[in-house]
Amino acid sequence: MPLFRRRRPSLPASAPGPAAPAPSRRSTQELAAAEAHLSEFARSRIGVEAYIEPRTAVTDTTVVFIAASGEWTRRRVRSPQQAHALARALGIPAYDADVVGYPQRMRDWTRKRAEEDKRRLDGG
Numbered sequence: 314m315p316l317f318r319r320r321r322p323s324l325p326a327s328a329p330g331p332a333a334p335a336p337s338r339r340s341t342q343e344l345a346a347a348e349a350h351l352s353e354f355a356r357s358r359i360g361v362e363a364y365i366e367p368r369t370a371v372t373d374t375t376v377v378f379i380a381a382s383g384e385w386t387r388r389r390v391r392s393p394q395q396a397h398a399l400a401r402a403l404g405i406p407a408y409d410a411d412v413v414g415y416p417q418r419m420r421d422w423t424r425k426r427a428e429e430d431k432r433r434l435d436g437g
Contacts, residue, residue: 347388348399354378354386355403363400363407364415365393376400377410383422 355361360381368374372389376396379385390396400407
C-alpha cells in the first residue's frame with residue numbers, strides 16, 4: 314500500500330465548461346429597489362440608454378442608465394440577462410459597456426457637476 318497515494322474524490326467530477334456564476338450577495342429587496350429606481354429614472358428622463366457592466370472580482374453586474382442630458386445612475390442587477398430584459402421592458406436600448414464604452418455626454422455631465430460642487434464648497 315503506497316504511503317503517499319492520493320485519495321480519489323468521492324463525488325464525480327463536474328462536467329467541463331464555464332462555472333456557474335456565484336449567487337449575488339444582494340438581497341431580493343435590494344435588487345427590487347434597484348430595479349424600481351432604474352425604472353423611475355428611465356420613465357422620468359428623455360433619451361435614456363442602458364450600459365451593462367460585467368461582473369468583476371470586486372462588484373456584481375451593474376447597469377448604468379444614461380439620459381440624453383448626460384445625467385446617469387448606476388445600480389447592481391442580478392445578471393446581464395436581467396439588465397437586458399429590464400431595458401427591453403422599458404423600451405430603451407441596451408449596450409455592453411465593455412464593448413462600446415460610455416457616451417461623452419456622461420463624462421461632460423459628471424465634470425460639470427464636479428465643478429458646480431467645488432464652486433459651492435469654495436463659497437463662490
